[in-house]
Amino acid sequence: MRWRAIVAGGVSVAALGWLWTGATPPLGGPPATRADCVDVRLWSNDWHTSFSLEASLLDADHPLRRLYPDARHLLVGWGDDAFYRSDGTDMGLGLRALAPGGSSVVHVIAAETPVETVFPPAEILTVGVSRAGARRLGDALAESLQRDPAGDAIPVAPGQHGQMSRFLAGRGDFHLFNVCNHWTARTLRRAGVDVNAAWAYRGDWLLRQVSRRAPSCAALQAAGP
Numbered sequence: 001m002r003w004r005a006i007v008a009g010g011v012s013v014a015a016l017g018w019l020w021t022g023a024t025p026p027l028g029g030p031p032a033t034r035a036d037c038v039d040v041r042l043w044s045n046d047w048h049t050s051f052s053l054e055a056s057l058l059d060a061d062h063p064l065r066r067l068y069p070d071a072r073h074l075l076v077g078w079g080d081d082a083f084y085r086s087d088g089t090d091m092g093l094g095l096r097a098l099a100p101g102g103s104s105v106v107h108v109i110a111a112e113t114p115v116e117t118v119f120p121p122a123e124i125l126t127v128g129v130s131r132a133g134a135r136r137l138g139d140a141l142a143e144s145l146q147r148d149p150a151g152d153a154i155p156v157a158p159g160q161h162g163q164m165s166r167f168l169a170g171r172g173d174f175h176l177f178n179v180c181n182h183w184t185a186r187t188l189r190r191a192g193v194d195v196n197a198a199w200a201y202r203g204d205w206l207l208r209q210v211s212r213r214a215p216s217c218a219a220l221q222a223a224g225p
Helices: 002-021 063-068 091-098 131-143 180-190 202-211 218-225
Strands: 038-044 051-054 072-078 103-112 124-130 155-158 166-170
Touching: 038 131, 038 202, 051 131, 051 180, 063 103, 063 131, 072 180, 124 131, 124 155, 124 202, 124 218, 131 202, 180 202
Parallel strands: none
Antiparallel strands: 038 051, 038 124, 051 072, 072 103, 103 166, 155 166
């Protein structure tokens, strides 16, 4: 009986966590159409996802544009402070990241060319969003950053790819039900992409879901009216 109670309790906690993780807030912007579409890209190493985008999609006073005013392309991801800044091999550190209350960082790489050409992913996916959706995505990226009194992002450590990359102080707690790919999925919802974060624990899982729901601008054009 005790074993059954433990199993039942574990299942209940997992189910509640799944329901919470999979909560689908209203879309923040309209979906892309043939007449209203801009491309962003999802960078994935199969486990983690980041946004690869043209810097010009962000407002000129966006904290990431202010940090890298000359950048033409940006790669932006979010994750646990300690584990994201590590080399990713310490599984104990990874497990501790799943506990409640973990602080977060935003990682950014700035480049002259699309960042995936200098920081290769396992997979890259082009996603079409509306212009309003792109503005909402920029808002969500800004809201993921802690900022100083002047409104600037706060660097906390060197990044993973040379001088043009940094870790910035993030907002939001990282834990089992709010991992990096949940952040990516929820940011996509702000941009008008109808995805469910509950199916987004791995980066490749999220990309498969997005590929079915948010074609690129070229694919929308090819599909016709």
